[in-house]
Amino acid sequence: MALKLSELEHIKEESRQLRGSIAEGLADPVTGAIGEADTKLLKFHGSYQQDDRDLREERRRQKLEPLYAFMLRARLPGGVVTPAQWLVFDRLATDYASSGLRITTRQTFQWHGILKGNLKPTIAAIHQTMASTIAACGDVLRNVVSTPLPMQSAAHAQAYAWAAKLSEELAPRTTAYHELWLDGEKLVGEPEPEPLYGRTYLPRKFKIGLAIPPLNDIDVFAQDLGLIAIEEDGELAGFNLAVGGGMGATHGDASTYPRLAEVIGFVTPEQLRDAAEQVIAIQRDWGDRSERKHARLKYTLDRRGTGVFKAELERRLGFGLQSARPFRFDHNGDRYGWLQGQDGRWHLTLHVESGRLLDRGEHRLLSGMRELARVHTGDFRLTCNQNVIVANVKAADRARIDAIVATHGLDGYRRQSAIRRHAIACVALPTCGLAMAESERYLPAILEKLEERLAHHGLLDAPILLRLSGCPNGCSRPYLGEIALVGRAPGRYDLRLGADFAGQRLNRIHRENVDEAAILATLDPLFERYAAERAPGEGFGDFLVRSGVLAPPPVRRIPAEVVA
Numbered sequence: 001m002a003l004k005l006s007e008l009e010h011i012k013e014e015s016r017q018l019r020g021s022i023a024e025g026l027a028d029p030v031t032g033a034i035g036e037a038d039t040k041l042l043k044f045h046g047s048y049q050q051d052d053r054d055l056r057e058e059r060r061r062q063k064l065e066p067l068y069a070f071m072l073r074a075r076l077p078g079g080v081v082t083p084a085q086w087l088v089f090d091r092l093a094t095d096y097a098s099s100g101l102r103i104t105t106r107q108t109f110q111w112h113g114i115l116k117g118n119l120k121p122t123i124a125a126i127h128q129t130m131a132s133t134i135a136a137c138g139d140v141l142r143n144v145v146s147t148p149l150p151m152q153s154a155a156h157a158q159a160y161a162w163a164a165k166l167s168e169e170l171a172p173r174t175t176a177y178h179e180l181w182l183d184g185e186k187l188v189g190e191p192e193p194e195p196l197y198g199r200t201y202l203p204r205k206f207k208i209g210l211a212i213p214p215l216n217d218i219d220v221f222a223q224d225l226g227l228i229a230i231e232e233d234g235e236l237a238g239f240n241l242a243v244g245g246g247m248g249a250t251h252g253d254a255s256t257y258p259r260l261a262e263v264i265g266f267v268t269p270e271q272l273r274d275a276a277e278q279v280i281a282i283q284r285d286w287g288d289r290s291e292r293k294h295a296r297l298k299y300t301l302d303r304r305g306t307g308v309f310k311a312e313l314e315r316r317l318g319f320g321l322q323s324a325r326p327f328r329f330d331h332n333g334d335r336y337g338w339l340q341g342q343d344g345r346w347h348l349t350l351h352v353e354s355g356r357l358l359d360r361g362e363h364r365l366l367s368g369m370r371e372l373a374r375v376h377t378g379d380f381r382l383t384c385n386q387n388v389i390v391a392n393v394k395a396a397d398r399a400r401i402d403a404i405v406a407t408h409g410l411d412g413y414r415r416q417s418a419i420r421r422h423a424i425a426c427v428a429l430p431t432c433g434l435a436m437a438e439s440e441r442y443l444p445a446i447l448e449k450l451e452e453r454l455a456h457h458g459l460l461d462a463p464i465l466l467r468l469s470g471c472p473n474g475c476s477r478p479y480l481g482e483i484a485l486v487g488r489a490p491g492r493y494d495l496r497l498g499a500d501f502a503g504q505r506l507n508r509i510h511r512e513n514v515d516e517a518a519i520l521a522t523l524d525p526l527f528e529r530y531a532a533e534r535a536p537g538e539g540f541g542d543f544l545v546r547s548g549v550l551a552p553p554p555v556r557r558i559p560a561e562v563v564a
C-alpha cells in the first residue's frame with residue numbers, strides 16, 4: 001500500500017514549479033508575513049520567514065502580530081566572494097538586515113531581519129553581482145561546499161571549479177526565481193520542465209561537499225554526498241564518493257540519528273558529474289516522501305542497504321565504480337594566519353566568532369572587512385568553520401592588509417585560546433524558529449568559563465574542538481565536536497564528548513540535559529586528566545577514548561583499508 005505523502009509534497013506538486021502565491025503574499029500590505037504554504041516554497045528561493053523570538057511574548061501581550069522578517073541565504077559555491085560582491089553584500093547588510101553579515105557553516109552568507117518589502121530589492125542586488133539565492137534552502141541540492149584554502153596544489157583550483165560546476169548544473173531550472181525577484185516574464189500556460197527534480201523536487205535537502213586530504217575543513221563525512229579529491233603525482237586523479245552523511249536528529253526519537261557518510265568507490269573527474277546527478281536521482285526516487293524526519297539520504301541507505309544503493313547507482317550510470325583510493329585526513333579546522341600557496345600568492349585566514357561580521361566596540365569586523373574589500377585585489381573565501389580567508393594577496397600588499405586587520409580587531413586569531421579559535425556555534429536565538437536553547441549568543445560566556453578552567457590546567461594552547469547547537473538539528477555539526485553542547489531547553493544541553501579532530505568519528509552523549517554548572521563540573525576533572533596523561537599530539541577526544549573515560553567507539557563506517 002502506498003504511504004500517505006507528507007503535506008509538503010502536495011504543496012510542491014501544486015506550486016507550479018515553486019511559484020505558489022508568493023507574489024500575492026509579497027504584495028499584501030496588511031501583514032509582514034506571507035501565506036503558510038508559501039513560506040515552504042520561499043525556502044527554495046533562498047529565504048526563510050522568521051520572527052524575532054525575543055519579542056514574541058511582548059508583542060502577543062500587545063495583541064500585535066509577531067515581528068516577521070526574513071532570513072536570506074546566498075548560494076556561493078566553494079565560498080568564493082569577489083571584493084566587488086563583498087561591497088554589495090555589505091551594503092545590503094547595512095541597508096536592509098538587522099545583524100550584519102553572517103558566515104554560515106556551509107561557507108556562504110546569511111542576512112537576518114529583512115522586512116518583506118525589502119526582499120525583492122535585496123535578491124535583485126545579489127543577482128546583479130552574478131551571485132544568487134536560488135536553492136540555498138529547500139528540497140534541492142544546496143550550496144556545494146569545497147576546501148577553501150587555495151594554496152597547496154593545482155587540485156585546489158580544480159576543486160573550486162567542480163563545486164561551481166555541480167552547483168550550477170544541478171540547480172533547479174524553474175524560471176519562477178526570475179519571475180518573482182528579477183521582473184522576469186510571467187509564466188503563461190504550463191510550467192517549464194525540471195529535468196532532474198520533476199514537479200516535487202527532492203524528498204528533502206541534499207548536500208554535496210568536496211574535501212582535499214589532508215584537510216577535512218568541510219566535514220566531508222557530514223554530507224549527503226562527500227567527494228574526497230584524490231591527487232596522484234600532483235594531478236587530480238578523481239574522487240572517492242562517500243554517501244549518506246547527515247547530522248540532524250530529534251531528542252528522544254531513536255529512529256533519527258547523526259550518521260557519517262560511507263565511502264563506496266572512486267570515479268574519475270570525467271565521471272563525476274553523472275555520478276553526482278545519479279546519486280541525487282536515486283534519492284529523488286527512493287527517499288521517504290511520507291515522513292520528512294526520515295527523508296534524508298542517510299535513512300534511504302539504512303532502509304535499502306548501501307550495497308543495493310551502489311548497485312542501482314552503477315546500473316543507472318552504466319559503469320562500475322572503481323575501488324576507493326587511499327586517503328588520510330588530519331584536521332577539520334581552519335589554519336589561521338598567513339600561508340603561501342604554490343604560485344607564491346599569500347592567503348590570510350581570519351577568525352570570526354560564530355561567523356558574525358558586525359561592529360561591536362573595538363571589534364569593527366563589518367567595517368574592517370569593508371575596508372579590506374576596498375583595497376584587496378584577490379578574492380575572499382568563506383570557510384565551513386564560519387571564518388574568512390583574504391585570498392590571493394601579493395607579497396607587496398601584505399603589510400597594508402595586516403594594518404587594516406589590526407585596526408579593526410580582526411586579528412583575534414593571534415591572541416585567542418586554541419579552544420576559542422576552533423569553536424563553532426549555530427545561529428539559534430533569536431531568529432531560528434527551531435532553537436531550544438541559546439547557541440551563538442551563549443558561546444562567549446561558556447568560552448570564558450572553559451578558558452578559565454583550561455588555563456588552570458595549562459591547556460590554553462590545546463586545540464580542543466567545541467561545537468554548540470541550539471537544538472539537535474546540528475547546524476554546527478556538533479556530533480563531530482570533541483566537546484559538544486546540544487540544546488534541550490533554555491540553559492540546558494546534552495554534553496557530548498569524544499569525536500576526533502579530523503571529522504571521522506562521531507561523539508556520544510556523556511551527560512544528558514544538564515546546566516552550565518554540571519557541564520563545567522564534568523569537564524574540569526577530564527581537563528585535569530588530559531593535561532596529566534595525554535600522549536604527545538593526542539587530541540582531547542582521542543584521549544577520552546584511549547583512557548577509557550568513554551567506551552570504545554562503535555564500528556566506524558569509514559573502512560580502514562581506504563584510510564592511508
Ligand code: SRM
Binds near residue numbers: 109142245474477
Ligand atoms: Fe541548518 C534548519 C541554520 C547548516 C541541519 N538551519 C535550519 C534553519 C533554517 C531553521 C529552520 O528550519 O527554521 C536555521 C536558520 C537559523 C537562522 O536564524 O539563521 C539553520 N544551518 C543553519 C546555519 C546558518 C547555521 C550556522 O550557524 O551557520 C547553516 C547554514 C548553512 C548554509 O549556508 O546552507 C546551517 N544545518 C546546517 C548543517 C551543517 C552542514 O550542512 O554542514 C546541518 C547538519 C548537516 C545536515 O544537514 O545533516 C544542518 N538545519 C539542519 C536541520 C536538520 C536536517 C535533518 O536532516 O534533520 C534543520 C531542520 C530541518 O531541515 O528540518 C536545519
Ligand code: SF4
Binds near residue numbers: 469
Ligand atoms: Fe536552529 Fe537548531 Fe540549526 Fe541551531 S541547530 S540553527 S537551533 S535549527
